[in-house]
Amino acid sequence: MTGISHRQARLYIQAALDDLVSQREQKTLEEHLKTCKICQAYSNELSGVTINLQQTFHTRWDKQPTPTGPMIENVLSRRRRILMSNRLRSAARILAILATLFLFALVTNYTIHRLLPAPIGKQPLSTIRERSHQHHYPIYLARQL
Numbered sequence: 001m002t003g004i005s006h007r008q009a010r011l012y013i014q015a016a017l018d019d020l021v022s023q024r025e026q027k028t029l030e031e032h033l034k035t036c037k038i039c040q041a042y043s044n045e046l047s048g049v050t051i052n053l054q055q056t057f058h059t060r061w062d063k064q065p066t067p068t069g070p071m072i073e074n075v076l077s078r079r080r081r082i083l084m085s086n087r088l089r090s091a092a093r094i095l096a097i098l099a100t101l102f103l104f105a106l107v108t109n110y111t112i113h114r115l116l117p118a119p120i121g122k123q124p125l126s127t128i129r130e131r132s133h134q135h136h137y138p139i140y141l142a143r144q145l
């Protein structure tokens with residue numbers, strides 16, 4: 001036995017099934033398999049399982065081009081439920097955002113009204129009087145300032 005350990009060889013065998021080994025790794029694996037009966041058996045077993053799985057999937061696929069059946073139905077309904085709850089959650093989020101925007105608009109509106117001078121007609125008479133007094137304007141002129 002040269003190169004790699006059994007553990008490493010098994011990792012390579014698993015990776016090789018998914019075409020995830022480099023050429024160099026493939027070579028060291030083959031070297032190991034040549035000399036190691038245990039890993040060879042493991043490799044055969046594993047590729048056998050893979051081929052079996054592929055065949056099973058193919059026969060099922062060929063039998064049922066549109067996948068139905070209780071398991072898939074179950075998966076689909078669960079998926080639908082998740083989608084529904086996601087939709088509800090995002091609707092709630094949108095409502096929360098709208099409420100926040102509305103509140104913000106209210107507060108902004110209120111603040112602006114407080115900061116800006118009131119329209120002439122709505123200014124309290126005391127303000128107008130004070131202004132006319134400060135600038136020595138007659139009341140009717142101060143009203144228009």
Ligand SMILES: [Zn+2]
Nearest residue numbers: 006009036039
């Ligand atoms: Zn080995």
